[in-house]
Amino acid sequence: MIIQGLTFYLFAAIAVAAAVMVVSSRNPVHSVLFLILTFFTTAGLFVLIGAEFLAMVLVVVYVGAVAVLFMFVVMMLDINFVEMREGFLQYMPVGVLVGIILLVELLMVLGTATMSPDVLAAGTEPIPDLLHRQNTAALGDVIYTKYIYLFQAAGMILLIAMIGAIVLTLRQRPGVRKQNIAKQLARRREDSVELKKVQPGQGI
Amino acid sequence: MAELWSIYLLPGIIILAQILLIIVPLLLSVAMLTYFERKIMAAMQLRMGPNVVGPFGLLQAFADGAKLFFKETVLPTSANKIIFLIAPMLTFVLSLVAWAVIPFDDGMVVSDINVGILYLFAISSLGVYGIVMAGWASNSKYPFLSALRSAAQMVSYEVSIGFVIITVLLCVGSLNVSDVVRAQAEGMWFFIPLFPMFIIFFISALAETNRHPFDLPEAEAELVAGYQVEYSSMTFALFFLGEYANMILMSGLTTILFLGGWLPPFDIAPFNWIPGPIWFFLKIAVLLFVFVWVRATLPRYRYDQLMRLGWKVFLPFSLFWVVLTAGVLVAFDLVPQT
Numbered sequence: 316m317i318i319q320g321l322t323f324y325l326f327a328a329i330a331v332a333a334a335v336m337v338v339s340s341r342n343p344v345h346s347v348l349f350l351i352l353t354f355f356t357t358a359g360l361f362v363l364i365g366a367e368f369l370a371m372v373l374v375v376v377y378v379g380a381v382a383v384l385f386m387f388v389v390m391m392l393d394i395n396f397v398e399m400r401e402g403f404l405q406y407m408p409v410g411v412l413v414g415i416i417l418l419v420e421l422l423m424v425l426g427t428a429t430m431s432p433d434v435l436a437a438g439t440e441p442i443p444d445l446l447h448r449q450n451t452a453a454l455g456d457v458i459y460t461k462y463i464y465l466f467q468a469a470g471m472i473l474l475i476a477m478i479g480a481i482v483l484t485l486r487q488r489p490g491v492r493k494q495n496i497a498k499q500l501a502r503r504r505e506d507s508v509e510l511k512k513v514q515p516g517q518g519i
Numbered sequence: 520m521a522e523l524w525s526i527y528l529l530p531g532i533i534i535l536a537q538i539l540l541i542i543v544p545l546l547l548s549v550a551m552l553t554y555f556e557r558k559i560m561a562a563m564q565l566r567m568g569p570n571v572v573g574p575f576g577l578l579q580a581f582a583d584g585a586k587l588f589f590k591e592t593v594l595p596t597s598a599n600k601i602i603f604l605i606a607p608m609l610t611f612v613l614s615l616v617a618w619a620v621i622p623f624d625d626g627m628v629v630s631d632i633n634v635g636i637l638y639l640f641a642i643s644s645l646g647v648y649g650i651v652m653a654g655w656a657s658n659s660k661y662p663f664l665s666a667l668r669s670a671a672q673m674v675s676y677e678v679s680i681g682f683v684i685i686t687v688l689l690c691v692g693s694l695n696v697s698d699v700v701r702a703q704a705e706g707m708w709f710f711i712p713l714f715p716m717f718i719i720f721f722i723s724a725l726a727e728t729n730r731h732p733f734d735l736p737e738a739e740a741e742l743v744a745g746y747q748v749e750y751s752s753m754t755f756a757l758f759f760l761g762e763y764a765n766m767i768l769m770s771g772l773t774t775i776l777f778l779g780g781w782l783p784p785f786d787i788a789p790f791n792w793i794p795g796p797i798w799f800f801l802k803i804a805v806l807l808f809v810f811v812w813v814r815a816t817l818p819r820y821r822y823d824q825l826m827r828l829g830w831k832v833f834l835p836f837s838l839f840w841v842v843l844t845a846g847v848l849v850a851f852d853l854v855p856q857t
Binding site: 318344348351367368370371372374375378379380383384386387390391449450451494496 | 638641648666694
């Protein structure tokens with residue numbers, strides 16, 4: 316158990332330190348890299364508590380997909396560090412205000428929230444026992460039976476959000492010549508080449 | 520003291536030995552793979568290939584390795600030093616850690632975890648970071664363009680790889696890598712019922728490892744060598760080793776998912792005398808030959824064609840095939856029970 320304990324403290328310390336570095340590092344690309352490190356160590360913590368499916372999904376979804384796109388955008392930013400530091404004092408009051416409002420809201424939610432007694436009861440004894448059912452299958456049991464409508468609704472909302480994002484950013488540019496592969500493949504020799512019999516010395 | 524030995528030290532030593540038993544042959548295979556790639560391509564182009572160092576040029580890869588080892592590591596002054604050095608290490612490490620869950624025979628695996636397939640998928644999706652970090656940290660134009668290309672390309676093809684893996688998992692009913700092969704022992708190898716997915720997976724594997732005809736991140740004609748431009752000596756060698764180890768890994772994954780892993784083609788007398796790891800190795804070797812064959816044969820894709828293939832051809836088709844497989848499994852009551 317000592318090794319598990321040490322690993323936990325190692326991962327936890329790295330996760331917290333990396334999370335601090337995300338907000339405190341000057342360079343946005345470093346921030347994204349620290350964010351990835353935070354995700355990764357959090358996945359390690361998930362493995363330690365036996366939630367290996369969540370750990371892998373965290374790595375696949377957040378590190379493998381979301382953070383790559385983040386990085387893609389942040390890398391292309393043209394950053395002027397001097398300008399960034401100049402704006403710091405100007406924007407600080409607004410930032411502090413927003414931070415305080417968020418903190419108060421969080422405290423209000425956490426302080427007054429009550430959980431349904433069924434959920435609390437279920438939480439004390441994970442059903443079925445981890446020895447008998449892998450947690451991938453156990454998650455599937457719950458999501459696709461008890462919460463199937465909520466799960467499907469969440470999927471629908473994400474789909475609509477995706478279509479919305481595409482509609483908002485789609486830009487139809489007239490006059491751009493695009494490759495039309497179907498048209499290219501449908502082209503026949505008879506349509507484009509015509510053989511003419513040319514008499515010598517006369518031309519067409 | 521005896522407890523310390525039996526609980527921590529002994530298992531630690533065993534795990535270390537297992538790791539060495541995988542990594543040393545793997546690195547040797549990488550060295551041999553570069554030699555065979557050059558030899559095969561030479562044969563296809565009616566050349567001799569390496570034939571000077573050692574018998575038949577067999578030691579060429581080691582000579583190249585020694586040469587790179589003794590060269591100077593150049594650190595560009597405007598590069599972001601730490602990330603510049605981390606990037607090749609990351610690429611190399613990621614290409615090695617995935618082998619922890621690859622079964623070479625029934626039970627012959629370092630870590631037999633329940634979510635092995637997801638682990639492999641997660642590790643292969645991390646591979647893009649090595650290239651992106653290298654491209655950005657080099658602070659130079661060609662590596663940067665290459666990093667952008669690579670990020671878009673690998674994310675695109677990961678989506679269809681994900682759907683292919685889901686299709687296989689539907690037929691297996693478990694995320695354990697060994698269970699995937701065991702399911703093929705009971706039925707048939709998955710490349711027969713899922714043939715289109717086999718093809719899609721292999722082509723996506725080419726794109727995921729940045730191999731020809733999808734080697735746009737290092738396209739030498741337009742980007743010099745892409746993200747590798749600023750790298751020299753061992754930092755370059757680590758990228759090189761990582762890329763080839765990834766090729767072997769993707770071939771191994773294709774073998775496990777579609778070609779029955781360690782299983783012999785027919786479970787009858789002369790075939791099942793040969794031990795499983797040798798079958799596994801042979802199948803990987805055949806797929807690696809296809810990797811090289813494709814490189815020697817096909818021209819490079821244009822970038823918009825690459826994106827079109829990924830998003831407009833593979834993605835809808837693999838999505839359709841997931842639904843079809845699920846439908847067939849439910850309709851004929853073939854869903855594997857867990």
